[in-house]
Amino acid sequence: MEFSSRARQRHLRLAGDRREPYPHSLQFYQEPPTESISLAEFESFAALAEDDYDARRKDHISHFILRLAYCQSEELRRWFLQQEMDLFRYRFHELTDSLRQKFLDHVNLSFEAVSALLSGFVLRRVCLMLFKIVGLSDAVDLFRARRVFIKDGFAFVPLKDIDAIVLNNYRKNLSKALALTARSLPSIQSDERLQPLLNHLSHSYVGPDYSVQKNTGKISLEHIDALSVKSFPLCMRQLHKALRENHHLRHGGRMQYGLFLKGIGLTLEQALEFWKKEFIKGKVDADKFDKGYAYSIRHNYGKEGKRTDYTPYSCMKIIMSNPPSQGDYHGCPFRHSDPELLKQKLQSYKVPPSGVTQVRHNLFGALFNEALFLNFISY
Template sequence: MQFTGRRNKFGTNLQTELYLQPLQFYGQPPLENISLSEFETFAVERLKLLKTVENLGVSYVKQSEQYKQKLEKELKNLNFSYRPDAVDKDNKESSKKPPQNGPSELEKRRKDHISHFILRLAYCQTEDLRRWFIQQEVDLFRYRFNELQPIQKLEFLHKNNLQYDAISVEEKKNLKDNLVSSSYAVSGIKVELEEFYKVPFQDALDLVRTRKVYLKDGFAYIPHQDIVTIVLNDFRTRLSKALALTARSLPAVHSDERLQPLLNHLSHAYVGQDYSIQKNVGKISLEQIDSLSGKSFPLCMRKLHQALRENHHLRHGGRMQYGLFLKGIGLSLEQALQFWRMEFTRGKVDADKFDKAYAYSIRHMFGKEGKRTDYTPYSCMKVILSNPPSQGDYHGCPFRHSEPELLKQKLQFYKVSPSGVSQIMELVKGMHYQLACQKYFELTHNVEDTSFSLSHPNQYFLESQKLLGGGKDIKREADTPQRSQENSAPRGSSAADASEHLAETTEDLDAFFVDV
């Protein structure tokens, strides 16, 4: 595809010069042709990176050593730039020995540049998407800026017209007591060695608001280590304006039939395993479902299961979400037909009506009718962002779609501790719904820190089974049917081998579910 104009791989000299810089504000769009395949790959890998940034920001103190180590590892794995001086090192090393395998630092910076602009197109469409994108990009930018050497930080400020002058030694000496008392991060011993910048106070409102800087005559005196706050405010403002401008151009972009489906899917994209591939088909008996729902189902599926048992019916949104989840954990087509028929006929649906109105849709879900597509269980992003529940519905994400007080009551009913409820509600308040679910997993499984990043209900189930059963395959046992959630743990199951994909293909299935 083409962004603007026709250019070679690294564009004009201006763009090549841009990639020589270790950091940028993404003010200049890419000026080269790329293939649709590269477009999709870059977008998915940056999305993986930003989701990692989000998870780390909640799980660890930002800029702590553990946070930085894990983020650097992810940047390496996805081939994004992470070494500020890497271009100079690459140039020196290339003259001494043959080129190494893998992309060069310039290629990594090119990928970083292009992928940022692709996700701008996908995440400018709604206020919620813009807010999420800005927050993750700001956190990523903070990490990269803090990794720069002092001289590189000054060069970056000057190149981006943030030319804040350091105060003189004499002025620093005269203001020493004030600087020490107002800039608590700087001890009296270090003031002589620390650079201070004289900045218009309106450019440092965050620092002024938290009383971290000395104010005099309309200027804030900022220690070098806090200058990142000024840079981040500027970056956030520029990116927010850029997303608003990008949103205006969407009609023209959506006229390209190649790009529209890709961009629409990216904002809802799930980039993990495909749980439509069933490794444990038939290894779960119907009698086990009640017990499993209390021990290994995520809250969204636990809610659907309880509603089905109580009402003997689910509307089509709930049947799709829950039915595909059960398919993903190992129910065969025959088991699924038996399960739904048995439950619906306990209510107002007789066997004949079930066969006419519902059986076809279940066979279609398993790829035995219609286009014979093997439909994929819903990811967390799909549950959160599409088809919100209305009155009488039980599908959706409880952390996203439940009233806070009702969610709190449900958590308390499931024996989550008061401190755990508070932690979950804080994550919900910050709109970190998947992280709230992961915290629910940790609290209900008595683990302090999970080794995975939760992004799929079926992943929740498999991780629970591995934890409770020692990583062994599910052993089919004829448990006594029961409605209450018990504490006896079934055997675990290993995760299904699966391929990565950009978006799920369940939309066509909607037409085959009939509300009665």
């Protein structure tokens, strides 16, 4: 396609205008969008595309939509903050050195190079590394961990640790912004068009629907051990392993794992047999099991109480409700486990080193890591 001189100038001017609001693919989301968008766009802006103008615009707007949805309670704010931190960390690490510096300039975090302050003194070890100079208040966490050199009220931060400074700034800004957004909720909640959408967003799950029952009765008890190793999600594999080792699970674990087994096809009769055999191996005799545990299993299958035919927990329910305490094995390992313990667990399950690294550092949240794990295990 050929352009006249005037048309070419207009084309370049328009391209420049589109780049101006989003000069970088990464941002701190400090300024809310001011343009008008349709309700259809409002509902659909929750995924990212490539690094072009449209993707950056969608990223910007979708962040503020999700901020509205997830500021409605302290629990939701904590969860959203953690997911945003994980996503930001991943995207910051993916930047090239030049793009990383461009981003730091863009958010006014352009730290002074160490060479400018070394004229008055010489430190051989310092000179061998690339450092940035920041204010001491920006490097408190690194200072506590003794990972920085302090002089005259400044912190000398190794270039490899500069992400800690950036992440700390992002966390402080976003945490404050979420609190301020929560204060504005009453005006948003009065809009009958938006509030149902926001409520849906904060409790929605976009992964596979594991609550739909399929293949009922098509697995047998002798297959469960093999299936737990090659096909179970990590949360269920963890529960199965704990049950086999301890011959018992607390209520949260029994509910999460019991409904999962029901969902993959275990009949009521098989479930009663499975749990009874395992508990008898522990400290529960047959009579105690029949009186104390069989009722809840029949209840899950809709044979007791309200006669509700319960479905397995969704990933969102596992992540967001009833966090495990000491002695519990339920919950989501990617959400509730100590990172080092999670690393050891993945290694013990023969996940390759590249997979462990990807799960630990390329974080998009617990749901993303569950999908990664299922990709890495052998079927």
